Amino acid sequence: MTNVMIVEDQAMPRQLFELFIRQSENYELLYSIESAGMAEIYCMRRPPDLILMDVCTAMGESGLEAAERIKKKYPAIKIIIVTSMPECSYMDRARAAGVESFWYKEISREPILELMDRTMAGESVYPDAPPEVRIGAASSREFTDRELEVLRELTSGDPDTEIAARLNMSVWTVRTHIRHLLEKTGFDSRTRLAVEARESGLVIRGY
């Protein structure tokens, strides 16, 4: 029997995952918590075998950061990142943290239980690419990596100088990227650009 921890702050998917596990014969629910920040604590006394880890969890705690900490201390624990956010950087960060599998809640065709089985069998299952989203007139795949970085920082509302300092680029480069983003999306203001980008989930700061 595989002991599972669910880290999910939203009630409905958490209950759904709990239901999946209760109905399965191979898995047993060990913990079901809301904040990734506490996941490591739960692993100290009685670690689970598998964690279904959301990215954006309660108290602003990042599931990706928690996964990285857990993999360092407890590399035997397998982790599946489950998210509904199409944030383009999440898959790369999950791979870098050593996370075994990655599952998009709403679009992944493969049932979560099958993914859990494959993961526990030693496979690493990742989608080919993040879901494509549209920002204004542009597809999320039209943006370069640097443009996405600038777009992510743009949602902070900070001035260009601070964005430039954080990204180690010049203010003029930041403004050039913003101009290109505006040209691609067809938006007439950076505020609209930031709101739309954030609303779509393409770029999310802080997790």
Place this chain on the structure above:
Amino acid sequence: MNLSVEWLSDGVARLLAAFAVCAFFFVFAFFLAAPLRTRKLRYIAGPLAATLVSFFVMLPWEMRFPWYFTSYEALPGLVRLFGGLPVWIGGTLDLAAIAGTCVSEAMLRRHLRESITEASVRESVDNLPAGLCFALEGGLPLMVNRTMEDLCQSVTGDGLLNANRFWDTLCGKEGSGGVPEIEAADAVSLRMNDGRTWIFTRRGITVDGEAVVQYTATDATDLYALGRRLEEDNRALADMNRRLSRYGEGVTELTRDEEILEAKMQIHDNLGQILMASRFALSSEERDPDFIRALFAGWRQSVALLRHEAVPETAVGADPVRQIEEAAEAAGVQVTFRGHFPREDRAAARLLFTATREALTNAVRHAGADALEVEISETAGFWQAVFRNDGEAPAGPIVEGGGLSGLRRRIEDAGGAMSVSGDPAFALILVLPKRTGEAGEAAQDQTADGKGGLL
């Protein structure tokens, strides 16, 4: 005294004596002319008198014009008197003449300086930086100073011969050159070709019972420059106010957008999750009653949000204290909170949550503790939290690992401070700036909540 003509036998001596006589007459004429009104006349009168004497008395005699002076006896008595003097007397007379001239000049200067004469009044009026003109009502100028004369020359190209015509010309040119018109009837502003701006005024006065018109011209260049600068400053200020106003409108709009975004994100997330759960429920043969109830509750909440009958939950969401206590219990540690966990200050609440996690992790992993005490207090502007555990004290100096150093960075980025102590027992002390209400929300926005967070 030897007054004989034989003494004059030497030509040079006679010339010197003649010069002395000239000097004497020069001084005499100088004093004679002292009461004259101007220095120019005085300086002309003295030398002129001396020259005349030299010419008519000394020179003809020296040149021995037989037709004019036939003998020494024929000379005028005064010439005969001085012509017979010794040379040293002539020299002394010269020196006396020079000294007398200097004294006379000094006296005159003092007199001019200490007394107001008609000339000095005129000179002062001429040197006024303002233009001044007095004229009869018909336009005939009685007095025009140099400044006004120059201004008239500049405006009309001619001298001030008729004050009324000059005024009409000024009125006709008012407004040209970008200088604003003065609304008063008896005042005109005008910019000259040299760039200076003048204000002309006209006022009727009475002098000795006679009606006279006084015209003045005041240099207002600096005044207008200051006025222009003030106008520019006012324009810049108005522009800033417009921008500030637009910014204010933008902020209001942005805040509204953020609230809408918050609601939309939650509706979006809820609907997505509920649809996913509903798909499962519909496709599953088994019906879990609890899950079906939760599913219906989720639909009701989403519909309420769509109808604006419910407000989105805050991102703090579940009770942080309960989450910590449950995690600690799973790790075998008893957590005791003293004080108030600042749920209303979302930024501080999140940092304290993270700090508690670090303190709990260290208590279990490094100290082998069974209990963790979290003491939270507040002052006017800060939250303070002290974390202590009952485990073993650190053996040596505390080296901040990835967890503590990451926490320190976040605390300091938020404007707070952190200190770690290992003696006598491990203690983590935090100070965080208070942010409540909108400020707290705004501060939290900087960390960009991933689910319904603000910009």
